[in-house]
Amino acid sequence: MIKDNDSVNVSVKAYFLIGFYFISPCLFSQNQKVADSLIAVFQTQQLELNQKFEVLRGIAANHINPDIGLQYANKLISLSEKEEEFVWLYRGYLQQGNAYKLKGNLSLAVESFFKSLKAAQRADYTPGIGGAYLSVGDTYANNNDHENGIKYRNRAIEILRTTEDSVTLATALLNTGYEYYLIDGYDSALAFYKESGRIFENKDFVIGKAYNLGNSGLVYAKQGDNKLAESQIREAISILESFEDSYAITEFEIEMASIYQQKSELREALKYAESAMELALKDGLKKRIRDASLKLSELHADLGDFEKAFSYQSQYIAYRDSINNEETIRKMADLRTEYEVSQKQAEVDLLNEQKRNQQLIGAGLTAVLLLAGALAFTFYRNNKEKQRVNLILSEQKEEIEAQRDQLDELNKSKDKFFSIISHDLRGPVHAFKGMSRLIKMYIDQNSIHELAEINEHFDNSVDQLSTLLDDLLEWAVAQQGNVPYNPEKVKLNAVADELIGLFNNMARAKKIELIAEVPDDLMLWADLNSIRTILRNLLNNALKFTPEGGWIKLSAARAGERGEVKVEDTGIGIARDKLETLFKLAGHKRSWGTEGEKGLGLGLQLVYEFSKMNGGEVRVESEEGKGTSFTLVVPVYRGEPVPSAQT
Template structure:
């Protein structure tokens, strides 16, 4: 039908040949485009038309829209989407402005610029809301959810994915509904909720099979394969992923292939075939770098670092680990997270303001109606009744406005509280890093001393301690950063059974070099049978702070001891030192917030008093308590009481 119309236009000379050529290409694309993949050949053909032919603004927008839809390169996709956005805004075409903003957001997401991606996608959502187009709203919701997924903010991602699914169900758009279900299932998968993920994948797969969408089927097969990989079913995982990759390679979807290659590397690693594992990991890394996919460059770099580390090629492992950290920090840095939070806040506040404006408009309309009714009532001698009704309406409207104002103020207070919690987390991270750094300071002194004394054997031994300290510091950094990012500004409390002996050994290992540098006797006396019911992260923070302080304020030749014993249904942990002690005046305000608590250790180590405040706060959070005994010049002993893990009695125990 379209071809016959074009032919008719050619015969009647009503359209220029250039326009007809462009519409032919666009018509071809509409009939052959797929749900996910891009087609670079189509994009290149349309770019040639843009560069060589004179097109009207409306036709140019059609061509640009197809270019950035099918281009494989995120940067070029961004370039043409921005061009289309500017043109659509100039001529006031809201539909193409929506499409342009949506694709700008997609491009920025693949480039790892999450704050810019979120800004563009929120603009596309606002345009869709103005157009009152539920289908476009659903697409924007899903795209926003994908940005939060990359940021690892699963709560917000799930919120927007479900909003999108709800809209798609209302519009009966089965293909886009299946896409939304696929994205939501993937979110549950990366959050290790595999049963929920499979439910969404199966529903999505059934829809795609009914519509014969091979690309959608491929994505579902690949993602189900990823679940098999997570559950250790490597043969099933490899089968599903291989089938998916065959389809995706034919469609030129290098982004998805790069992701699946990373998991194939894991599968062959588990099989012990490191050569095949490296082939897949290197291909994933190469395609991600070529395509500018920052998120996947990050994941592929981490996988290569792990593989080379297992193969003892530490130089390559270190290089890829450095690349992983650089890409990870560029995607999830503090400034990006703050900007995204600000954008979300602005959007939500603007939504509330729109509601308030609507109420104000309704109020003005009611007032106009009231005036008209008053005139009518004056004609029928019912002025008094009209005044009464009008007064009641105003009271109701004012009450609604007051409730809306209170709701906005409550949200503002909640945001302030979240910001304060975020600041507290950054303080925790900064403080906990100081202990391991002091350990490196101690090793630095030992290195200098051994070099002066030409003690080469001791240097070799110190190298082992240095590697161990690096591993421990890296673990600490990862734990703290993951903790801060995943908890959204809230101090987490996840109690579990913890072996005090094993945990204390890990913590004391951090301070071995620091104690050796100061010639301090560092000892541990923890019975093997003490099992606690505590949050392990906060207990590590408590012990690190107390041991670090003990070493800091103990002179050379002194001693620091960590010991424990059971005390009823609690365990008493003691951190004792032979240091300078604490004055009675300082003991009075030792755990209180505020004031000036800056102090210096025996070798000038600086302290700000935050550590003991954290110790006090985390002790109470775990249902415990802390006390201190000290005498100036004689040393200090901190005692922490923590709840023991209560073991439920077995039938054998009850019968004995």
């Protein structure tokens, strides 16, 4: 810290003598010592306007605490707006976006970066336009939207190649290489690092060289060259420690933990992972806390400390969901759409202006043509040109409207798909809950033998949950937001055995008898994933609303060209007034099971929709206090595809 006015004067003179070196928007290079000195300068010295701009940006860019960095970025924005200095306004919004990004708020970050882009365009500041595109691309990449990450970064590279700012160009190359690393394009990543490394070396840009070393090390680790990877990452960490650059150090330490994990040197790996976690928690770096939590969970599992492994896994899930939640994704998509549509609108406005100009010119030419008489052909050609412009405007308007409708439809499909995933995960989690209750009961009874037996059931439940997650992931990758329908020959007996195994622990915990009576030769023609979802929801509901000592029966029989699958229980039943709206997702339908289990009504809506999708139907019979019977009717397998009734 600076302790007196003389040292403050020395610092400020040195700072402005050297000049504020540009910190690329995506390197996130930070130096707390520089930030502390500049804060002292700002608070104690009388600065000229341009010096205030430089110092505010320097503090925002170098402070390792994103909340403090955000405060000074906002001061820079306010001062720039007041003085109508649009280059500095671009820089203020850029640092604001960097702070939000460090805090894990990616939707606010991308909003700030688009504002910085508009400010740079207003100032006609080409390096700033390239830097803003680079930051937008980096933010989409951090949200796993690699398509838009590469798109905006390549746009930045095209612009920056036309400028004298070789450091920012090198940064764009570095970050584009990192994007290819994230999607396993390792050869492309190394090609970009090679070009950026030459520029950083020629400019002797120490921060850039450190990042280039570390990122190259990440690629070599993925390619299996752990010796070279470890050497380069160690050197990068050593350089960055002098700058107190926690954002980069934590990533590289996590990768070092992975390298030692592969070498089975788990204690050394644990040291790196714990160091990364401590630094990330200290500086509030959500993304790094998430990654360090996952790595620590893996390492403690390898060491056999499953309690700590589970704790860190829970922490990883909490931070992952807070960063990559549906609202963030939708906001970022909306911001991107808003910007692209505004660009299209600008083109339309330009064409409208051209049309008005042409109309004025046409009017003047008409008068001349009427007087001259001999220039009628020119008038005709001008009229044709106006028709062409009108056609272009009409086509672009239709294109914009089509893009808007397509985005609306994609958002609706995405919302529905996330709802399906959330609901399908509830059943396996309830199975774990049932197993937890059994463990508690056996502990109270001091039944060590039964506790040992639970281990096998626990493994089965984990395998089944893993299978469910794999199914959901395949749906997401294959359909990109649409609910899939892929009919095939389904052996119902195998599906029944799988589901009875999934809910066995939960049933045992409630002392409920699970019965399955499904013929071995009954084959359905249906979508396997949706049939699993239907029966999983019906069994889960039956378990929820059946009291202790009851029974649940899954049975099936062939009825002509249809198969009838029944789920019966001795539960509390359904009131008559609720039967009419049972399969409609509307109003407040929250209900509670016999032991307080929460239900939202989404499961039965999925049962209804998926039965229709498979060309069948679902029926229900119930009497309060006596139980409920659901009957699923779907086509049987006849040796050839059955026409789908999907809507």
